[in-house]
Each structure stands twice: as C-alpha cells, then as structure tokens.
Amino acid sequence: DVKVTQSSRYLVKRTGEKVFLECVQDMDHENMFWYRQDPGLGLRLIYFSYDVKMKEKGDIPEGYSVSREKKERFSLILESASTNQTSMYLCASTSAEGIHEQYFGPGTRLTVT
Amino acid sequence: GENVEQHPSTLSVQEGDSAVIKCTYSDSASNYFPWYKQELGKRPQLIIDIRSNVGEKKDQRIAVTLNKTAKHFSLHITETQPEDSAVYFCAAGVGYSSASKIIFGSGTRLSIRP
Numbered sequence: 001d002v003k004v005t006q007s008s009r010y011l012v013k014r015t016g017e018k019v020f021l022e023c024v025q026d027m028d029h030e031n032m033f034w035y036r037q038d039p040g041l042g043l044r045l046i047y048f049s050y051d052v053k054m055k056e057k058g059d060i061p062e063g064y065s066v067s068r069e070k071k072e073r074f075s076l077i078l079e080s081a082s083t084n085q086t087s088m089y090l091c092a093s094t095s096a097e098g099i100h101e102q103y104f105g106p107g108t109r110l111t112v113t
Numbered sequence: 114g115e116n117v118e119q120h121p122s123t124l125s126v127q128e129g130d131s132a133v134i135k136c137t138y139s140d141s142a143s144n145y146f147p148w149y150k151q152e153l154g155k156r157p158q159l160i161i162d163i164r165s166n167v168g169e170k171k172d173q174r175i176a177v178t179l180n181k182t183a184k185h186f187s188l189h190i191t192e193t194q195p196e197d198s199a200v201y202f203c204a205a206g207v208g209y210s211s212a213s214k215i216i217f218g219s220g221t222r223l224s225i226r227p
Contacts, residue, residue, distance in 0.1 A: 031213075033214070035217075040122065040219055040220075041219055042119070042202060042217045042218055042219040042220045043157070043202060043217040043220075044217075045214060045216070048214055056214075058214070059216075090156065090157070098213070099144075099145045099206050099207070099213040099215070100145070100147075100162070101147065101159045101162070102147075102159070102215070104156040104157050104158070105156060106155075106156050107156060
C-alpha cells in the first residue's frame with residue numbers, strides 16, 4: 001500500500017520566514033509533485049520532480065523552490081513566506097511508467113500571518 | 114498551456130438521484146483523464162480514470178465518458194448515497210514520457226440531500 005507522508009498537518013509562520021515542507025513516499029516512485037489547493041481554484045501544480053536532483057516548474061512556481069536530494073523525499077521551500085501563500089499544500093507521487101494514479105499525502109495547512 | 118474547465122462548481126442532488134459533472138480540456142494531445150474524490154479533511158483519491166482509446170468506462174455506480182472530438186469528458190454517479198458527498202476533481206494529462214503531469218479542474222462540491 002502506497003504511503004505518502006507530509007511533515008506537518010498544520011503550520012503557522014510569520015511573514016518573511018523561510019518555510020520548509022517535507023514529503024516522503026515509500027513506494028520507490030520516480031515522480032513527485034507539489035500542489036497548492038485553494039477554494040474554487042482546484043489543485044495547482046507548483047513544482048514536480050521526475051528524478052533525484054531534477055525539477056520542473058509547474059503552473060505557479062513564483063515564490064517557491066524545491067529540493068530532491070533523495071528519491072523518497074521532496075521538499076518545498078518558501079524562501080520568504082507571504083500572506084498570499086496561506087493555503088493547503090499537497091504532495092503526490094507516481095511511478096515513471098506511463099501516466100497513471102497519483103498518490104497524495106494528507107496535506108499541510110499553512111497559515112502565514 | 115493546458116487548461117481544464119470543470120462545471121458545475123457546486124451540485125446538490127437528492128439521495129438516489131444521479132449526478133453529472135462535466136469537464137473540458139484544451140490540449141488535444143491529452144490522453145489520460147482521471148477523476149479524484151476528496152472527502153472533507155482527507156486527501157484526494159483516484160476513483161476512476163479513462164484513456165483516450167476508450168469512450169466509456171464503468172465501475173459499479175460510477176461511469177466516465179470521453180468525447181475526444183469535442184474535448185470533453187464527464188463523470189456520472191447513479192443512485193447517489195450520502196457517502197458520495199465530497200469534492201470531485203477531473204484532470205487531463207499527456208502520458209508520453211516519465212515527466213508526465215496532469216492538470217486538474219477547479220473541483221465540484223457534491224452534496225447529497227437525504
């Protein structure tokens with residue numbers, strides 16, 4: 001059974017702080033994704049990675065960076081958090097063979113004050 | 114770039130009735146169309162998917178139809194039950210490389226009235 005975990009369920013940070021969101025998957029998946037979820041906007045892709053140390057920008061990468069030093073771990077970094085980054089952040093993973101189901105983590109509700 | 118539009122944004126149906134959610138996509142190269150269900154406070158989970166070589170797929174009370182010419186696809190839930198209440202997301206993707214990604218619609222909040 002695929003398991004995707006995220007480091008925190010809830011996080012409160014101040015404007016200007018550097019924020020790290022961590023995601024770990026245990027299925028040896030090559031592809032990992034970071035989305036943010038906002039009401040009425042669905043799931044918007046921030047960044048994705050298809051291999052260790054490889055990354056690709058998604059639709060809304062501004063204000064974010066990512067790191068993938070190990071296959072199982074994909075980190076989302078907010079260099080200087082702003083109030084408009086208050087959101088639910090979801091991580092997902094999938095294997096590299098073709099395109100199919102993405103397995104999601106439980107999400108991190110980030111509030112920036 | 115690729116865009117996926119989903120309608121309606123909210124849907125309320127009587128228990129036992131059918132519910133239909135519709136999506137359109139812009140990239141004609143899209144060949145994979147999944148549907149995810151997200152219950153309150155939980156993570157999205159795949160409930161059904163369809164590939165472009167198939168026009169319709171059923172799984173018990175859930176069915177998805179695809180019209181590639183018109184670039185739209187729909188989710189049909191029959192005999193709705195209270196546990197069908199959730200947010201549903203459609204998505205479209207192109208599966209030709211290991212770096213494939215999918216684009217999600219904006220979601221439909223489905224409520225089942227008892």
